Amino acid sequence: xxxxxxxxxxxxxxxxxxxxxxxxxxxxxxxxxxxxxxxxxxxxxxxxxxxxxxxxxxxxxxxxxxxxxxxxxxxxxxxxxxxxxxxxxxxxxxxxxxxxx
Numbered sequence: 001x002x003x004x005x006x007x008x009x010x011x012x013x014x015x016x017x018x019x020x021x022x023x024x025x026x027x028x029x030x031x032x033x034x035x036x037x038x039x040x041x042x043x044x045x046x047x048x049x050x051x052x053x054x055x056x057x058x059x060x061x062x063x064x065x066x067x068x069x070x071x072x073x074x075x076x077x078x079x080x081x082x083x084x085x086x087x088x089x090x091x092x093x094x095x096x097x098x099x100x101x
Contacts, residue, residue, distance in 0.1 A: 001055070001057065001058070001082075002040070002054070002055055002081075002082040003053070003054045003055075003056060003062050003079050003080060003081055003082060004051060004052075004053060004079070004082055005051065005052045005053075005054045005062070005066065005077065005078070006049070006050070006051045006077070006078045006080075007049050007050055007075040007076065007077050008045075008049040008075060008076050009048050009049055009074065009076075010073075010074055010076040012073055012074050013074070014074050022071065023071075025070035026069065026071045029068070029069060029070055030042050030052075033052070033054075033065075037055065038054060038055055038056070038065065039052045039053065039054055040052075040053040040054070040055065041053050049075065053082070062079055066079070
């Protein structure tokens with residue numbers, strides 16, 4: 001299963017004394033997910049936060065993954081399940097054909 005995972009800074013600020021450690025750990029964590037194929041891609045917004053296309057076997061697995069992220073407590077997270085585009089287009093074509101289109 002593929003998921004669009006997005007994160008935006010939350011209400012808990014990162015204290016200056018932890019910033020270097022937290023962001024270095026997050027960089028290493030994200031690069032490891034790219035290397036092992038968990039992430040298809042990962043981008044950071046210019047104003048903090050970011051997105052990834054993430055592969056996971058279940059909703060529980062995606063939750064576990066997010067909870068493992070070093071930035072987890074400092075960000076608000078949104079997860080959206082994704083469908084293959086061609087599958088979705090084909091299903092919609094079939095649906096509208098049934099309606100007489």
